[in-house]
Amino acid sequence: xxxxxxxxxxxxxxxxxxxxxxxxxxxxxxxxxxxxxxxxxxxxxxxxxxxxxxxxxxxxxxxxxxxxxxxxxxxxxxxxxxxxxxxxxxxxxxxxxxxxxxxxxxxxxxxxxxxxxxxxxxxxxxxxxxxxxxxxxxxxxxxxxxxxxxxxxxxxxxxxxxxxxxxxxxxxxxxxxxxxxxxxxxxxxxxxxxxxxxxxxxxxxxxxxxxxxxxxxxxxxxxxxxxxxxxxxxxxxxxxxxxxxxxxxxxxxxxxxxxxxxxxxxxxxxxxxxxxxxxxxxxxxxxxxxxxxxxxxxxxxxxxxxxxxxxxxxxxxxxxxxxxxxxxxxxxxxxxxxxxxxxxxxxxxxxxxxxxxxxxxxxxxxxxxxxxxxxxxxxxxxxxxxxxxxxxxxxxxxxxxxxxxxxxxxxxxxxxxxxxxxxxxxxxxxxxxxxxxxxxxxxxxxxxxxxxxxxxx
DNA sequence: ACATATCAGT
Numbered sequence: 190x191x192x193x194x195x196x197x198x199x200x201x202x203x204x205x206x207x208x209x210x211x212x213x214x215x216x217x218x219x220x221x222x223x224x225x226x227x228x229x230x231x232x233x234x235x236x237x238x239x240x241x242x243x244x245x246x247x248x249x250x251x252x253x254x255x256x257x258x259x260x261x262x263x264x265x266x267x268x269x270x271x272x273x274x275x276x277x278x279x280x281x282x283x284x285x286x287x288x289x290x291x292x293x294x295x296x297x298x299x300x301x302x303x304x305x306x307x308x309x310x311x312x313x314x315x316x317x318x319x320x321x322x323x324x325x326x327x328x329x330x331x332x333x334x335x336x337x338x339x340x341x342x343x344x345x346x347x348x349x350x351x352x353x354x355x356x357x358x359x360x361x362x363x364x365x366x367x368x369x370x371x372x373x374x375x376x377x378x379x380x381x382x383x384x385x386x387x388x389x390x391x392x393x394x395x396x397x398x399x400x401x402x403x404x405x406x407x408x409x410x411x412x413x414x415x416x417x418x419x420x421x422x423x424x425x426x427x428x429x430x431x432x433x434x435x436x437x438x439x440x441x442x443x444x445x446x447x448x449x450x451x452x453x454x455x456x457x458x459x460x461x462x463x464x465x466x467x468x469x470x471x472x473x474x475x476x477x478x479x480x481x482x483x484x485x486x487x488x489x490x491x492x493x494x495x496x497x498x499x500x501x502x503x504x505x506x507x508x509x510x511x512x513x514x515x516x517x518x519x520x521x522x523x524x525x526x527x528x529x530x531x532x533x534x535x536x537x538x539x540x541x542x543x544x545x546x547x548x549x550x551x552x553x554x555x556x557x558x559x560x561x562x563x564x565x566x567x568x569x570x571x572x573x574x575x576x577x578x579x580x581x582x583x584x585x586x587x588x589x590x591x592x593x594x595x596x597x598x599x600x601x602x603x604x605x606x607x608x609x610x611x612x613x614x615x616x617x618x619x620x621x622x623x624x625x626x627x628x629x630x631x632x633x634x635x636x637x638x639x640x641x642x643x644x645x646x
Numbered sequence: 647a648c649a650t651a652t653c654a655g656t
Contacts, residue, residue: 201647208648236648271649278650306650313651341651376652411653446654481655516656548656 196228204234208241216241230261236268243276248285251276267293271303278311286311302333306342313346321346341374348381356381357390372403376412383416391416407438411447418451426451442473446482453486461486477503481513488521493530496521512546519549523556528565531556551579558587578609586615594622598635605642 200223207216216238220230235258243251251273255265270293277286290308293300300308305328312321325343328335340363347356360378364370375398382391395413398405410433417426430448434440445468452461465483468475475483480503487496496518503510515538522531531553538546550573557566563584570576570584581604588597597619604611616639623632 198647203647205647233648238648240648266648268649273649275650301649303649308650310650336650338650343651345651371651373652378652380652406653408653413653415653441653443654448654450655476654478655483655485655511655513655520656546656552656 196223196226197231197234200228200230201233201237204237208237211241211245213238213241213245230263232258232263232266232269235261235263236266236272239269240272240276243272244279248273248276248280248282265296265298267298267301267304270298271301271307274304274311275307278307278314281314283311283315302328302336302339305333306336306339309339310342310346313342313350316350318346318350318352337368337371337374340368341371341377344374345377345381348377348385353381353385353387370401372398372406372409375401375403376406376408379409379416380412383412383419386420388416388420407433407441407444410438411444414444415447415451418447418454423451423455440471442468442476442479445473446479449482449486453482453489458486458490477508477511477514480508481511481517484514485517485521488517488524491525493521493525493527510541512543512548515541515543516546516549516552520552520556523552524559526556526560528553528557528560528562545574547573547575547577547580551577551583554580555583555587558583563587563591563593576607576609578604578611581607581609582611582615585611585619589615589618589622592622592626594619594626595628595631598623598628598631602635602638605638608642 200219203219204216207213207219220234223230235254238254239251239258242254255269255273258265258269270289274286274289274293277289286308290300290304293304305324309321309324309328312318312324321343325339328339340359344356344360347353347359356378360370360374375394378394379391379398382388382394398409410429414426414429414433417423417429427448430444433444445464449461449464449468452458452464465486468479473479480499484496484499487493487499500510500514500518503514515534518534519531519538522528522534535546535549535553538549550569554566554569557563557569566584566587570580573580581600585597585601585604588594588600601611601616601619620632620635623629623635
């Protein structure tokens, strides 16, 4: 009996290490071997599989593990449910996450602090900060010992739900009460502050990380590098890349994509190529985001044959293209002036089950305008179900460039009525254009509308 | 030995 217990423990350790490197078939094979030798899988064995399948394969495949588990006479426990709920949240299935939580309660299983953390993260992900906050308060008031992750999830969730000041206040309050930030806490704050373009505060947090006992990791470096690129400090970003390499940090797919995307964006195609070759020669496995980065690079070089070949390769490799993939192709074709090709791909995308793709249509509009086909762009605009501020900005800006200020003005009023934001520079361009071409009354009217929109907002 | 949070792509 004791021997059996020990063997199951060993089996579980083996399975966990195979799952960690995504060798699920190997993990399954060991279970079969184990059963032959009389080693009985337990709840931990199945939980390990549930987690791995939901993470690396699909939620459905995780459910089939649950089925096998029940057939073997083993009941799911709180960890099983936590894994499933986390998986459903990762797959953007809000109601399924909540149903699973309910099912867990119905089954008489008591949620633990992990369950509440996962649920909190779920609410934040779906833009429900109030519900998330309620759970946070419940955790603090309950007897459950809170875990640093509770605070990290809270800080991150507040930031992604536009409560970045509250997140900072929470962070400082926690520190006053003796909370020692973890590396993830710093990484979360640096990243979110950079995305909000609050460079000064981001630098403060980065400095505090430097003064702490913690060592930055690859995520920290990638985050800071991205911040440099975002604030147009390209050479500084590349310096950080070299520092990261020389200090021996693993240069992963994230790091390479960040660098390649920045190089492509600034037109440094040769360097981007070299960087991408390094990625490949380092044997880094490309996932869809990495393929999309590569695809974007090809498109910007006008290498569409290579791009289409890559598209085939992606699909043959069993990956499904996402909306980013298609948008990159459409944007690339538009920038190259191939509008019939772009139209064709738009149809293809629809055939693949993607319906509205506002970003791709915005790329079409911008491309048409830049190639001087403003009327075609206006036609497309009229046929669109939804528009956003990018749609309007692109059209208004290009109408101004073509000297069609009254048309630009009319469109901008529509935009304001629609409650969409528009760049200040674009507003000024329209007003200046109207005045200089003698439409002073129109300019006054527009200015009034702009002020009105500001008051109403 | 199993479950949560941070970094890349239009």
